[in-house]
């Protein structure tokens with residue numbers, strides 16, 4: 001059953017190739033990977049600040065962060081399922097073993 005993240009991913013994919021003036025997501029796709037990555041970085045910093053100084057904002061900042069991560073993944077032709085598969089691969093593997101198995 002699709003949850004809010006799945007539904008949001010679907011909407012984000014539908015925005016690809018549409019008029020940048022028509023929506024925020026379309027405008028970010030229009031600005032390109034570098035700008036999308038920059039926005040993700042900004043949202044990550046805002047999440048860190050919320051976690052350490054303004055915990056009441058943490059949920060909202062985390063939502064902004066995940067929203068922009070979904071846009072970056074879509075721009076790179078990756079999906080939540082790709083991330084789910086990677087996390088599933090790591091299940092039962094210790095942190096040290098996982099690090100050793102990462103691509104270099």
Ligand SMILES: N=c1c2ncn([C@@H]3O[C@H](COP(=O)(O)OP(=O)(O)OP(=O)(O)O)[C@@H](O)[C@H]3O)c2ncn1[C@@H]1O[C@H](COP(=O)(O)O)[C@@H](O)[C@H]1O
Pocket residue numbers: 008011015022023024025026063064067
């Ligand atoms: N979840 C979100 C969502 N979260 C945050 N935002 C927008 O992301 C931006 C966050 O950037 P900032 O806080 O840095 O604000 P900003 O200064 O205006 O941004 P910049 O000028 O720096 O780009 C704001 O414009 C927010 O409105 C979102 N915009 C859209 N969605 C979802 O995406 C769907 C598609 O949105 P559209 O593409 O706009 O139709 C919507 O139906 C929503 O479900």
